[in-house]
Amino acid sequence: MSAAAASDRPAPLRVLLLCASLDIAGGVERFACALANHLAAEGMDVAIGSVDTPAGAVRYPVQPAVRVVAGSATRMPAFTDSASRWRRAWRLLRTQWNTGRLLARLMRLQRPDVVVLNGLTTACSALVFDRRFAARTICCDHNHFFARSRPWQVLRRWLYPRVAAVVSLTEADAPRFRALNARTEVIYNASPLRADEPALPAAAxxxxxxxxxxxxxxxxxxxxxxxxxxxxxxxxxxxxxxxxxxxxxxxxxxxxxxxxxxxxxxxxxxxxxxxxxxxxxxxxxxxxxxxxxxxxxxxxxxxxxxxxxxxxxxxxxxxxxxxxxxxxxxxxxxxxxxxxxxxxxxxxxxxxxxxxxxxxxFSPEAHLRRWTRLVRDVAQARAA
Structure with missing residues (x-):
């Protein structure tokens, strides 16, 4: 292909998926890594990021085409302080402050076309620090609507109407999210595992x-x-x-x-x-x-x-x-x-x-198709 033809090709869509951490064995982390791999296979320029997880510590497989980024090269100390209720509250507030600051820094450094924020506390912490990215952001709480405490629900009421789209994992929660943001889609999770026949073990x-x-x-x-x-x-x-x-x-x-x-x-x-x-x-x-x-x-x-x-x-x-x-x-x-x-x-x-x-x-193919379409739709709406 000539240099001129290569220059006419549109730049790949830049997508950044963010979690608070990527080194624990959790469903959110597994989802984010699987979606990052799929979007990269679709030809997008994909990065997956967290507060402080280096590439070598990511718990689930990430394809070479996916860049792993972190807001800080220094691991944040574990939240183990149990001296008093007020001290625990202050430590938790400081942890969330640092989470938001470091994830917002990643958004500014990566300059993505689309951001996928995973988890209510992750989304609110990042958006509080930089709301300029709201119009290109998809938020997915990964838990039921009332799972978090009232302060987080108040922040969500303020921030989610500003974002490009919200994903509800269930039909039960979809009306609650739509009351905050009309662009709410229900996308069920899906298992990457599958079988044609059950094993039917005899052991109890x-x-x-x-x-x-x-x-x-x-x-x-x-x-x-x-x-x-x-x-x-x-x-x-x-x-x-x-x-x-x-x-x-x-x-x-x-x-x-x-x-x-x-x-x-x-x-x-x-x-x-x-x-x-x-x-x-x-x-x-x-x-x-x-x-x-x-x-x-x-x-x-x-x-x-x-x-x-x-x-x-x-x-x-x-x-x-x-x-x-x-x-x-x-x-x-x-x-x-x-x-x-x-x-x-x-x-x-x-x-x-x-x-x-x-x-x-719960087809994994349908799950990935819907996420891919939503990411492209958000990018196209922002470009328009």
Whole structure:
């Protein structure tokens, strides 16, 4: 190709995806890396950035075409101060201040055509420091509308009407986001994992996956587990994840007398193996957005039991693919696990229906197409 022809070709669309951190094993981080890889494959000039995660510490695979950038080369200290409530509040405020300052710096340095801000606190922190990028920004909270405290909701009411578009992960939250920004699109999360046939293991193994934080409700699951073991003495619980509450959860299992029936495993890129070995997947979360782990379980044909928390599980599961129980109802969670674990025919019906539902509603191809179209639409609207 001649130099003149090359100069006539339009410059690739510059996209910057931002998270607070990229070195933890979380659904937001996995989503951001997967979307960055896809947009780069579509010919865009893509960077993925965080406050302080260097390229070598990014938890999920990033293609060579994707640039990894950080607002600071110095890792911010972990938030561990527990001296007093006021000191903790001041430390948290300072952390968010630095988060916003460093992410806004990245936006100015990268000069993207489109910015994708992941998470309410990340979006508000960055936009408070530089609202000039609002007209080219897509915000995705990755959690249900009321998950954060009132100050963050107030900031969202002020900032989200200014941005180019908002993505709601669920139909339940879409009207709330549309009240703030008319350009709100529902784009379901989707599992990159898939299977043609369920594994249908015979062992009574229950799998839970997630970070050891209060949101994920592993304490509620452990309180339900003694009743499951009494009904099905051979049952085992496998929890895959890391996080600040892991030690406390292990101690709780010991206090409840079920430590011998609980396995604790670190996050792994080979997570599919754990799903395929599980008879039932359990999601005991207090709240969610559109939980990727539940979507993964469904795509691989694993029957599921979940709390019917404010958003997410009710749009993923149907009566054919799993069991929803009232939020926080520990006895109901135990009863549902016993019921599904104890009925092999029911598990097989649910497993096959889960794969079919995943294919028909939660297609990863449709998920990526919709995100790609939205990014291009925002860029074109700004250019116009």
């Amino acid at each position: 193994l229950v799998l839970a996956v997630g970070r050891h934080v209060a949101q994920k409700g592993f304490d509620l699951l452990l309180r339900a587990w003694p009743a499951v073991v009494r009904a099905l003495p051979g049952a085992r619980l496998r929890i895959v994840g890391e996080g600040p509450l892991r030690g406390a959860m292990q101690q709780l299992a010991a206090d409840l007398g079920v430590a011998d029936s609980v396995e604790w495993l670190e996050p792994t890129p080979q997570i599919e193996r754990h799903y395929r070995e599980a008879s039932v997947f359990v999601l005991p979360s207090r709240y969610e957005g559109m939980p990727l782990t539940l979507l993964e379980a469904q795509a691989l044909g694993v029957p599921a039991v979940a709390f019917d928390c404010p958003t997410g599980p009710a749009e993923i599961l149907s009566a054919d693919t799993g069991v929803l129980v009232p939020p926080g109802d520990v006895p109901a969670l135990a009863a549902a696990l016993v019921r599904v674990l104890g009925d092999a025919a029911l598990r097989e019906r649910m497993a096959r229906a889960a794969i079919e539902r995943s294919r028909s509603i």
